[in-house]
Amino acid sequence: MENGAISGTTGQNKQLEAVRVKIIHPTEGYSGGIQYSVHLSGVGWQDWVSDDMIAGLPDQKRGMEAIKLQLTGEYETYCDVYYQAHVSKYGWLGWAKNGQAAGTTGINYKMQALRILILPKGSKAPGSTDRYFQDTPQIRTNKGISNVLGISANTFVLNLRSHENDDFYLGTNYDDIRDARSPNGDPWYNGSVGLNCTGFIWYAFYQAGANPNEIPCWQGAPNCAGGWVSWVRIHSGQVPSYDFRNKSAMLQSGILEKGDIIWIWNENDGGKQGISDTHHVGIFWGDKSNEDRFWHSSPFGGNQISPITGLVNHVSYTVIKL
Secondary structure: OOOOOEEEOOOOOOOOOEEEOOOOOOOOOOOOOEEEEEEEOOOEEOOOEEOOOEEEOOOOOOOEEEEEEEEOHHHHHHEEEEEEEEEOOOEEEEEEEOOOOEEEOOOOOOEEEEEEEEEEOOOOOOOOOOOOEEOOOOOOOOOOHHHHHOOOHHHHHHHHHOOOOOOOOOOOOEOOOOOOEEOOOOOOOOOOOEEOHHHHHHHHHHHOOOOHHHOOOOOOOOOOOOOHHHHHHHOOOOOOEEEEOOHHHHHHOOOOOOOOEEEEEEHHHOHHHOOOOOOEEEEEOOOOOOOOOEEEEEOOOEEEEEOOOOOOOOEEEEEEOO
16 A cells, blocks of 8 residues: 555445555665564464565454554664554544554454554654554453353453443344344344344354354254353353342342343243243343343343343342353
C-alpha cells in the first residue's frame, strides 16, 4: 500500500488475517527496511518478519488483533514509522510509533484496517496518539468452563461488558420455537434475531472464541456438546460446580464471580436430574459475590440484566465456574 493509505476495510465487519509490508520507494538511498509482528486471535504475538514476508495466518480464521512495526538500518536512524489500527467496536485508534503495539489484545475485537506512514525522524505525529493500544484489564481468571473450551475467562466477561449498555444483546426477543442463538447485533446463526436462554449462553462463548461445536448446550440441540449436566460431569476434574437449595445460600457462599454460569432448576420437574422447558440459565453479573444480578434471556422480557430469577417458583441452583 502507498505511504499513509488504508489497507483493509471499515464498516463491513471484516477482519484482517495477514499483512505484507515493504518499503517500495527507498528514500534518499537509505539502507535497511521494515520489520513487523502481528497478534492473532487465539494465538498471540507471532515472531517478527521483515520486508514483504507474510505475517499472520491467511484462511485459518485467526484474525489479526494488533500489530507492531519498526524500521531497520538507516531507516531506523533517519525516519519514524507511524501506524494506526481500525478495530471493531472502537473504530480508528490513535497513532502508534516505532515498535509500539497498535490495536487490542485479549478482548476478541477484530482489527479491520491499517494505515502506515514513514516520516523524517522527529516529525510530528500525523494525528492523535491517544489510546493507540487497548490491553486486557484483568477482571477474571480461568476457573473451569473456559479451560475446557480453550478461551480466556477475561475475554468472555469483557466481551459481555462491552455490550451491557447497548442493544447488541439487551432487548433481543425471546424465541422458544427454534434453537435460537442470534442476538440483535448478529443474526448470523439463525438468519434472524432471537435468543432463548441457552442460545444466549452459547453465543457468548462463541463470541469469546470457543469452537461452536464444543460449547455445551441443552439436550437435543444440534451441533453442541450435549446437555450441560452431562458435560459438566464429563469434565468434573476441570469444571467446579456447586449446588444450592436457595438463592440466599448461593449469594452468601462467596462462590460467585462475574461471568459464572447459573442454572436454575425447576424442582417440580425433576430438578437438576430432569429435562424441563422451565429450567433456566444465565450469567452471574454481580461485581461482588453477594450482588443479586443476572444476565439472561427470559420469556418474561427477552434478553435483560435483572435480579437472579427463574421461570417458576420452586427452584434450586447450580453455579458452574467460568
